[in-house]
Amino acid sequence: MKHFPLLILALAVVTASHAARRADYRIIPLPKSVQADSTRVFTLQDGMGIAYDSTSEEQTRIAGFLAAWVKQATGLSLSLTPSDGKAALRLVIGEPVTKKKKARKGSPADSLTAQQQEAYTIRVTAQGIALQASRGVGLFRASQTLRKALPAQAADAQPIEFPYATIQDEPRFAYRGVLLDCARHFFSTDVLKQYLDLMALHGCNQFHWHLTEDQGWRFEVKALPQLAREGSIRQETVVGRNTGVYDGLPYGGYYTQQDCRDIVRYAAERYINIIPEIDLPGHMQSALHVLPHLGCTGGPYPVRTYWGVSDEVLCPGNPQTMEFLRTVLGELCDVFPSKYIHIGGDECPKKRWQSCPKCQAKIRELGLKDDGKHSPENQLQTWVNHQVEQFLAGLGRDIIGWDEILEGGLSGQSIVMSWRGTKGGIEAARQGHRVIMSPNVFGYIDHPQYKDEADKIPTAGRYIVSCSKIYSFEPLIPEELRPEEQQYILGPQTSLWTEHVAFPQHLFYMLLPRLGAMSEVQWCHPEQKDFEDFRLRLPRLMQLYDRIGIKYCRQVE
Ligand code: ACM
Numbered sequence: 001m002k003h004f005p006l007l008i009l010a011l012a013v014v015t016a017s018h019a020a021r022r023a024d025y026r027i028i029p030l031p032k033s034v035q036a037d038s039t040r041v042f043t044l045q046d047g048m049g050i051a052y053d054s055t056s057e058e059q060t061r062i063a064g065f066l067a068a069w070v071k072q073a074t075g076l077s078l079s080l081t082p083s084d085g086k087a088a089l090r091l092v093i094g095e096p097v098t099k100k101k102k103a104r105k106g107s108p109a110d111s112l113t114a115q116q117q118e119a120y121t122i123r124v125t126a127q128g129i130a131l132q133a134s135r136g137v138g139l140f141r142a143s144q145t146l147r148k149a150l151p152a153q154a155a156d157a158q159p160i161e162f163p164y165a166t167i168q169d170e171p172r173f174a175y176r177g178v179l180l181d182c183a184r185h186f187f188s189t190d191v192l193k194q195y196l197d198l199m200a201l202h203g204c205n206q207f208h209w210h211l212t213e214d215q216g217w218r219f220e221v222k223a224l225p226q227l228a229r230e231g232s233i234r235q236e237t238v239v240g241r242n243t244g245v246y247d248g249l250p251y252g253g254y255y256t257q258q259d260c261r262d263i264v265r266y267a268a269e270r271y272i273n274i275i276p277e278i279d280l281p282g283h284m285q286s287a288l289h290v291l292p293h294l295g296c297t298g299g300p301y302p303v304r305t306y307w308g309v310s311d312e313v314l315c316p317g318n319p320q321t322m323e324f325l326r327t328v329l330g331e332l333c334d335v336f337p338s339k340y341i342h343i344g345g346d347e348c349p350k351k352r353w354q355s356c357p358k359c360q361a362k363i364r365e366l367g368l369k370d371d372g373k374h375s376p377e378n379q380l381q382t383w384v385n386h387q388v389e390q391f392l393a394g395l396g397r398d399i400i401g402w403d404e405i406l407e408g409g410l411s412g413q414s415i416v417m418s419w420r421g422t423k424g425g426i427e428a429a430r431q432g433h434r435v436i437m438s439p440n441v442f443g444y445i446d447h448p449q450y451k452d453e454a455d456k457i458p459t460a461g462r463y464i465v466s467c468s469k470i471y472s473f474e475p476l477i478p479e480e481l482r483p484e485e486q487q488y489i490l491g492p493q494t495s496l497w498t499e500h501v502a503f504p505q506h507l508f509y510m511l512l513p514r515l516g517a518m519s520e521v522q523w524c525h526p527e528q529k530d531f532e533d534f535r536l537r538l539p540r541l542m543q544l545y546d547r548i549g550i551k552y553c554r555q556v557e
């Protein structure tokens, strides 16, 4: 009996190490359906193979990703064995796995919805693990699920037990976005690739790339080389939240078109579309610095060195302004294949337009009158949006604008991105416009993630955007929108603004694990969501962050 405590200890160790060697399919975001039998397992061992169709470049790439992810998490080396019917892991293109929903209006009746294209099934049996989907993107999502199911605390190449299971999965929303502001601070393409990898890990599929701001122009325009060369550099940067103290250090950086193409390709390989944003006609002071004749006053305009909204905006009364926008957006569309182009539209003060003879002449020419709802100047902004929309439509693109584009009356087919809460999105959906929900209070992750964080690290305002706050967001706003209006909500987005985020380590700390919480808003149906359950699943995802070598916030509230 005196060895009894030792026996207990030994059993505990065996049990603990046993648990550590098991896959767990309850990952983040939670799959739609997991049926597992924990009494039977398939054991994945070092040296086993992954089979796939080697004539498919796409499958070859996905098999390579899967092998690399398994190695990263566990240390197990899997071999790529294209035609081995007995391989432990198999990628299979097959029938759609979930029941067909009615196809969207305007698409052929037999086509898959965007969500069905991403659907997949994973089956774990005595024969091994089969990943099946109708499209490559589904195989990619299935591979990420398998990756996140792995225990990732030690890369010691020990075998991993996979309980027999059938996992069926498909995202709730077609649009699952993440914004990064690369204009207030510039991040290298290497950092962007890490950011995209993390988006893909969380099942996100739209990268909203905020490229231009008062504080810096970051996109190379070949017809206007001085725009990026000079417009990307500010002479110094205010310390903190407009304290009046400046660092005295010139700051700059921009992306060449080659950089952008490289990022587009990298993202596409991870099934992420890049939506570039040229914010217009406000947030343009860096462009005005280079092209002062495009402003109402003629300048001079320094590239702005502090935060907030600038009164200095483009002058729509000047025909050269529209020519400038066509040049910039034309080159943007050469580089970015995205169907959606973001034209900003937020925070454009009308102060200069009200006293600018050219703007007032344009208002008279267009016959814009205060109609009780929209001022002539707000309607002038709608006219700008409409011009840009028509130009981009000619290139086969649709525009997205921040919710201020409602203020002068929505033009054409514009998609509204609701950021000042959900009000703008609700109004736009009621008008039959497509909407992306990125409400600041639920999704602006430049804000603190827990109560006293703002005392410790630089953040935006003092309202808290915690994991639980994000998690509680319901993008369809059922209390406000009828089902036929809800269909216009494409999906939710989280946005990382970078006035106060200058370094990559800080960037990832702000992103994680809040992206995990947002990923369940984007991927999961309301009846699946449970914050306490999310918290229980989070440690395994955090192990993976650790293995990837990314620092994140450990305080989850
Ligand atoms: C915004 O946050 N100004 C879109």
Ligand code: ZN
Pocket: 295, 296, 314, 315, 316, 317, 318, 352, 353, 356, 357, 358, 359
């Ligand atoms: Zn003007």
